[in-house]
Amino acid sequence: MDRRLLLLLLLMMEQNALCEQQQQTCTKSVVNSCSDCIKSGPFCAWCQKLNFTKPGEQEAVRCDTKDQLKQKGCDDEEIISPFNYADITKSVPLSMSFKNEEPVQMSPQKINLQLRPGLPQTFRVAFRRVEGYPVDLYYLMDLSYSMKDDLQKIKELGNDLFAALKRITRHAQIGFGAFVDKTVLPYTNTNKEKLAKPCDENDQQCQAAFGYRHVLSMTSKETEFERKVAAQNISGNLDSPEGSLDAMMQAAVCGDKIGWRNSSTRLIVLTTDAGFHMAGDGKLAGILEPNDEQCHMENGLYVKGSEMDYPSVGQLAMALEKHNIQPIFAVTENVESVYKKLSKLIPKSEVGVLSSDSKNVVELIESAYNSLSSKVTVTHDSLPDNVRVVYTPICDNPGPAGDSRGVCNNVHEAKTIQFNVTVTVDSCIEDKSFTIRPLGFKDTLTVTLSTNCKCPCENLEDKTHPHCSHNGSIICGICNCKAGFIGQFCECSIGDKDERSLRASCQRNNGTECEGRGDCVCGRCQCHNTESGSSFYGEFCECDNDHCERFQNKQCGGNGDCECGTCKCHSGFEGSACQCKKSDEACRTSDNTVCYGRGSCVCNRCVCKEGYQPPLCKTCLGCPDPCQTKWNCIECVVGLFEKNCSTECRNTKVKKVDQFTLTTKECQQKDSEGCWIKFKLDQLVGEDNYRAEVLKQRECPPPPNFAAIIGGAIVGVALIGLLVLMLVKMLLYMRDVKEYKKFEKEKKKSQWNDDDNPLFQSATTTVANPTFTGE
Structure with missing residues (x-):
């Protein structure tokens, strides 16, 4: 019991030192109670002193850091600030060596934490790997046809394999399993004869096609291992990737059939010369049902291989971690890179390169085991929401501190190492728990969490108090008014005040009283609780802490x-x-500036100012031509006019400066006197930042020849007048020609008739000669 008290005192001292190192601030909003204050931040304290606030002053004044409250006149005994509490409920000492009983390799085993939101709590975990800890090794071999030579070698290495295990521990067991691939197309030839004998026709020692077969459960008998392995024959399939993930999943979840012991280091040694199929590949064979991570082994055979897809790498990693199994991938050189990538996704795993006939497998297993057992990794299972855990290793060869695991390397047997575990709860939660454990070992530490979010003064009896005008009781220094009375001191009655004016002071510009989230009481908003149990706050209850992105x-x-x-x-x-x-690595430019000074780096990406383009804000679309915008400065520099050069050249350097140049542009502009000025603009880092350099003296045109201009003008006027007259004459002539042609055309169309006029009669005269009688 004294040891537990001493450890608890040590933890409290570490916690106090951590708090002193942190800058104690209280970021608060408008609060209505002591509990609201405690939830505002880890260093927020509440003053329950009467008359601490002025009439009409918000109760949030009572909420601040201890130092600030003392400066405002609040005494120590009137300040409420809950602290963390740690109680180690089970701490069995570490075992020195392995005996028949269950060894203890991690301590403590149970701890209860009552934490204040935002205030971290650190406790220490000790680990020591016992000497002679049992080892269960399951040899899982690829029996596709390409592994024929390797199988023969394994049959000869049984004694060497057992000898290597005995060098590790006296309590060693070994098992054996084999795999090829699913016995469906396109992985295996489904012809009846080929299923029975998938190997080369000349190879008589060939067993029928199979997916995964469990051959030998865990045993400490060398002869039994040699006999079972010697009876194995090679098999075959079609494609190169094999069903190794199927086999590993079954070996992990079928613990009773494999024979894993409760107290042992569990190893799976996978030997293969090919890659592996994984989740989704089963669609090639029309297999759509995902792997269920359950044991489906009957008479030593995996019976669901043709109905269930391969497991994903994530599923396999979780199954191995859940059952404390550490895989060793003994693979050929051609697939080494593939399995190294797989090993990065599976904690506590190793990769070794097999020789062409697997003769070095014993040395490989021994080396991989030493590497795995000397690396101690402490981690946790899934955490409750709003809980953070950081591990800090305390050992000779620590890995970096991290929020997912702590690592110590090159740890020898019987060597005690420690980890500082810092737990922080970000918001109030009900009783929750999670488990901390070293990967590959059975030992666990159960952490039970609760939060301290309430003030003890809120549980006082409800009695009227003179401070509250005998119309309410005192709760944590503030008045809790009876029905019908409102106000800071319960001095307001709903009937004796102008309700309209009181309610007007609770309305913002939109006219909604307390934003619809609270009640207007005596001219002040009393905010409601949100759906999550927290409170709205602000002068008009316009704020809450539940609706952030x-x-x-x-x-x-x-x-x-x-x-x-x-x-x-x-x-x-x-x-x-x-x-x-926070990082600006991807925002760094070649001159080691951030976004060329034209934007800010957010989430390791440049957020450019208007006009400048990502990814690094180097170019600008729609920006004005600098040859035009910098022209006034150039005119000022060459001394054409008296201008305020400091104003005109505020973003332009006219002296030689050693700065990184992004782009260079040569410009040519004509001044007000008609002279050309050539200058160069070097674009510098920053927004609208240039360095100007005049390249040549002004190039002005020669003065005008007035005599030639006047003579030319006279000749020009005469020529223009002559041309106008000729043009008029030509237009008149063309009009006359057109009229004459029209007349000729009409003339040709006219016709003349010779008809007599019916009104006209020629004269008739009859003359008779009287002397002529006709006789």
């Missing part, structure tokens, strides 16, 4: 605090949802 289904990405709808990121994070770790 989310990332990966976590508010503010789990890396910040929601304040009035906006994420306030923790140190080291940024982004609208605190989704990014």
